[in-house]
Amino acid sequence: MSLPHAILTALLEKPSSGLELTRRFDRSIGYFWSATHQQIYRELGKLEQAGYIRALPAPVPARGQKKEYEVLPAGRAELAAWVDTAEDPKPMRSGLLLRMRAAAVVGGTGLRAELERHLALHRRQLDEYLEIETRDFPPERRATEPGRLRHLVLRGGIDLERFWVEWLTHAIGELAAE
Amino acid sequence: MSLPHAILTALLEKPSSGLELTRRFDRSIGYFWSATHQQIYRELGKLEQAGYIRALPAPVPARGQKKEYEVLPAGRAELAAWVDTAEDPKPMRSGLLLRMRAAAVVGGTGLRAELERHLALHRRQLDEYLEIETRDFPPERRATEPGRLRHLVLRGGIDLERFWVEWLTHAIGELAAE
DNA sequence: CAGCGCATGTAAGTGGTTACATGATTCA
DNA sequence: TGAATCATGTAACCACTTACATGCGCTG
Numbered sequence: 001m002s003l004p005h006a007i008l009t010a011l012l013e014k015p016s017s018g019l020e021l022t023r024r025f026d027r028s029i030g031y032f033w034s035a036t037h038q039q040i041y042r043e044l045g046k047l048e049q050a051g052y053i054r055a056l057p058a059p060v061p062a063r064g065q066k067k068e069y070e071v072l073p074a075g076r077a078e079l080a081a082w083v084d085t086a087e088d089p090k091p092m093r094s095g096l097l098l099r100m101r102a103a104a105v106v107g108g109t110g111l112r113a114e115l116e117r118h119l120a121l122h123r124r125q126l127d128e129y130l131e132i133e134t135r136d137f138p139p140e141r142r143a144t145e146p147g148r149l150r151h152l153v154l155r156g157g158i159d160l161e162r163f164w165v166e167w168l169t170h171a172i173g174e175l176a177a178e
Numbered sequence: 179m180s181l182p183h184a185i186l187t188a189l190l191e192k193p194s195s196g197l198e199l200t201r202r203f204d205r206s207i208g209y210f211w212s213a214t215h216q217q218i219y220r221e222l223g224k225l226e227q228a229g230y231i232r233a234l235p236a237p238v239p240a241r242g243q244k245k246e247y248e249v250l251p252a253g254r255a256e257l258a259a260w261v262d263t264a265e266d267p268k269p270m271r272s273g274l275l276l277r278m279r280a281a282a283v284v285g286g287t288g289l290r291a292e293l294e295r296h297l298a299l300h301r302r303q304l305d306e307y308l309e310i311e312t313r314d315f316p317p318e319r320r321a322t323e324p325g326r327l328r329h330l331v332l333r334g335g336i337d338l339e340r341f342w343v344e345w346l347t348h349a350i351g352e353l354a355a356e
Numbered sequence: 357c358a359g360c361g362c363a364t365g366t367a368a369g370t371g372g373t374t375a376c377a378t379g380a381t382t383c384a
Numbered sequence: 385t386g387a388a389t390c391a392t393g394t395a396a397c398c399a400c401t402t403a404c405a406t407g408c409g410c411t412g
Contacts, residue, residue, distance in 0.1 A: 009279055019391055031269070033272075033275075037391090041393060076284060083277055087273050089299060095268070097334055101331050102183060103327055104331075105187055105191060111261065148352060155345065163341040171333075171334075179399090181400095197364075219363095244363065
């Protein structure tokens with residue numbers, strides 16, 4: 001039940017239309033809470049009905065016309081309340097680990113290549129995060145509010161990708177040593 | 179679309195009833211592909227219909243009676259084929275990181291406590307994995323088939339929990355330094 | 357024989373994915 | 385004016401979650 005809160009956060013950072021939100025999800029919030037444009041439009045409708053956001057008055061309201069949304073006080077209050085709720089981490093789900101476990105039972109020749117492929121993908125993601133870090137968080141901005149929290153979030157993404165790169169490298173080495 | 183393959187893997191490791199599978203998911207395969215008993219029963223029905231598994235002949239087939247399943251050759255073939263397919267890693271989804279990003283916008287007083295809580299949970303999970311490692315994978319078994327792949331999978335779980343513990347510890351330290 | 361735990365299931369609801377539909381704008 | 389692109393939306397489907405229902409077997 002977190003998509004609406006992801007959208008509220010994004011809209012507070014900057015009022016946007018549905019498609020703009022979609023794009024921003026693709027390269028920012030979506031790194032830890034992804035969403036497609038269909039989800040976003042549906043959710044925008046619900047949030048508007050709930051009185052959490054409103055569409056800025058548009059000259060010609062019609063299908064195919066851009067519609068900008070902004071967060072209302074009730075929406076900000078809802079988000080602030082949600083921030084202070086507790087929620088257990090969801091158990092992880094990794095198709096790759098599952099594949100590996102299955103390979104331990106039935107064998108399989110393509111596993112090595114699949115590990116290499118994932119390694120390349122995670123390396124690319126790591127590089128992307130590191131670029132964002134040097135661009136948006138120069139050392140002097142890292143310790144000051146409100147950048148500190150956002151930098152910690154990015155750090156989480158970076159360290160997670162590093163974990164994958166290291167584990168995959170290790171796994172490939174083990175498989176090669178057969 | 180991986181639950182059926184998780185079940186096939188588990189059944190190949192050891193033929194089981196639905197409830198036994200549920201329990202084994204809770205403390206083994208479920209660490210990287212969790213499932214509830216409702217999902218498992220439903221999926222067992224589908225797998226049986228597809229001819230991938232069969233129920234071992236029971237003395238009294240009736241509701242409330244235990245039903246053991248075993249994998250048929252077609253099921254093993256399906257699993258072997260699946261192991262050699264490619265699949266991109268799904269973008270991660272973390273409610274905690276989202277909360278943190280929201281806190282950067284609307285503030286929030288409970289974030290610190292929530293981080294501590296998650297830290298405790300991840301520490302406990304890490305300990306559990308480490309116990310499994312010392313119990314099931316003594317050093318001499320780690321390099322030999324077929325334990326090597328399974329040990330790599332466990333290693334993945336361990337390193338992932340270590341990542342969380344380290345990141346959370348760092349984040350809590352940063353927040354304390356206000 | 358009542359109550360509890362084991363075991364298998366059904367039903368309804370939610371959230372996310374995939375495929376498609378429609379209107380507006382721009383530009384060759 | 386027709387094709388490409390921007391922008392908003394609908395519909396069907398699928399996986400997962402939550403709540404509940406039912407029957408068997410053992411034990412007090």
